[in-house]
Amino acid sequence: MKKAALLMQSAANGGVQRVMINLARGMVEQGATVDFLIADAQGEMLNQIPEACRIYDFKKRNCRGDLKVFLSMPKIATYMRKNPETVIYAAPGLSCTVAAFLKFFHPHTKVVLINDNKCSLLRTGGLYHKTVYYVNKLVYPLADQIVAAHTPAVQDIAENYHVIPEKMHVIYHPLIDIKEVEAAPVEKGHPFVRAKEDGYKLLLTVGRLVPEKAFENLIDAVALVRKEEKVKLIILGEGEQRAFLQEKIKSLKLENDIDLFGYTTQVFSFMKSADLYVLSSRQEAFGNVLVEAIACGLPCVATDCVSGGPKEIMEQSGAGKYGVLCEKENVEALAKAIRIALEKKYDKKDFEAKTEKFEIEYSAKQYLKL
Numbered sequence: 001m002k003k004a005a006l007l008m009q010s011a012a013n014g015g016v017q018r019v020m021i022n023l024a025r026g027m028v029e030q031g032a033t034v035d036f037l038i039a040d041a042q043g044e045m046l047n048q049i050p051e052a053c054r055i056y057d058f059k060k061r062n063c064r065g066d067l068k069v070f071l072s073m074p075k076i077a078t079y080m081r082k083n084p085e086t087v088i089y090a091a092p093g094l095s096c097t098v099a100a101f102l103k104f105f106h107p108h109t110k111v112v113l114i115n116d117n118k119c120s121l122l123r124t125g126g127l128y129h130k131t132v133y134y135v136n137k138l139v140y141p142l143a144d145q146i147v148a149a150h151t152p153a154v155q156d157i158a159e160n161y162h163v164i165p166e167k168m169h170v171i172y173h174p175l176i177d178i179k180e181v182e183a184a185p186v187e188k189g190h191p192f193v194r195a196k197e198d199g200y201k202l203l204l205t206v207g208r209l210v211p212e213k214a215f216e217n218l219i220d221a222v223a224l225v226r227k228e229e230k231v232k233l234i235i236l237g238e239g240e241q242r243a244f245l246q247e248k249i250k251s252l253k254l255e256n257d258i259d260l261f262g263y264t265t266q267v268f269s270f271m272k273s274a275d276l277y278v279l280s281s282r283q284e285a286f287g288n289v290l291v292e293a294i295a296c297g298l299p300c301v302a303t304d305c306v307s308g309g310p311k312e313i314m315e316q317s318g319a320g321k322y323g324v325l326c327e328k329e330n331v332e333a334l335a336k337a338i339r340i341a342l343e344k345k346y347d348k349k350d351f352e353a354k355t356e357k358f359e360i361e362y363s364a365k366q367y368l369k370l
Helices: 015-029 065-071 073-082 094-103 119-123 127-142 151-161 178-183 191-198 215-225 242-251 267-273 288-295 309-314 331-343 348-356 360-368
Strands: 003-010 033-040 054-057 087-090 111-114 145-148 168-170 201-206 231-236 258-262 276-279 300-303 318-320 323-326
Touching: 003 015, 003 065, 003 094, 015 033, 015 288, 015 360, 033 065, 033 073, 065 073, 065 094, 073 094, 087 094, 094 111, 094 127, 119 127, 119 151, 127 151, 145 151, 151 168, 151 309, 191 201, 191 231, 201 215, 201 267, 215 231, 215 242, 215 331, 231 267, 242 258, 267 288, 276 288, 276 331, 288 300, 288 309, 288 348, 300 309, 300 331, 309 323, 323 331
Parallel strands: 003 033, 003 087, 033 054, 087 111, 111 145, 145 168, 201 231, 201 276, 231 258, 276 300, 300 323
Antiparallel strands: 318 323
16 A cells, blocks of 8 residues: 655645645545645645545644745654655645755655746745755755646756656646536526626636736726626635725726635636636646636636646647637736637537546546656
8 A cells, every 4th residue: 555645835725735635635545545744734725635634733833834844844854754655745835845855864765746836937036036946956856756737847847956857757736526526516696697697708717816816917807808798707715915906996996897706615616607717827836727617618718827837738829729828917918818718619528638637536646656
């Protein structure tokens, strides 16, 4: 029986946490024993961890995000010493740095890094990011295997951190439980959903209300689209920019057309009721939510982020099988893409074929082979 330990910063709601929890679900279903090593085991996702998994909470509560994992190093090292036969799977971010560093002191413990972050962005960042970049350059080659969810990330890691090709792998994130997607009911109660009966098209986006998501650009784009189309927008998520975005919506007199709905676990239900998913981000590690939308048969508009993740998912620039990929930080281009995507015809078989590559069972099997 294979033993795995998944290392991550916290159990807060986010794409990284969803990936790691889904990976655990898939591994458990394949008969593996799975532990979670969490620097701060608090957050909305904690109760979604499979019951079969043991949770090691290192209780680093009162410090900033990345430092939580760094300060957990002694306890992670103790776990590795006591469980040398367990494979450590480190989540994107500083978890990878810490796991690779500790590999030097625990050479018999297998370490697998999962990283979609663009290394070159660290190199050109501030002092902290540059420090992480150069530490990674030293420790990443120590890892046994490194996984990224798309080809550009693999190339970026290999080139920046000088990792040999034999250690690099592309495995799509374990995002989709097709049974869960099929079981989700269609959202019918929201007034914007009911407005479809009056000819409105419903746009949907999901994510933390933070600058990286560029929701202010999406709001501006909706204001432009409304001049020609009857559209409404629901934004699912919470975050530091709620007040800022609410004020922007008010200033454009869009209170009746854009809803900052907040956090919900019923994302698939909203996706099934929408006409178009829109990702307006400046930066995305991959763009997991695009895959979730495609699994629901929902066409997408996405900005071409630096990571290359959305482009790999959408498979081409401009209009394609799953929607439209457009230039980032360009409100006019985003508005145009929304108009084109709403008018375009789609083949649902393309959506089904794409979804298969991201199913939890398939992805977990690939990870367990490493």
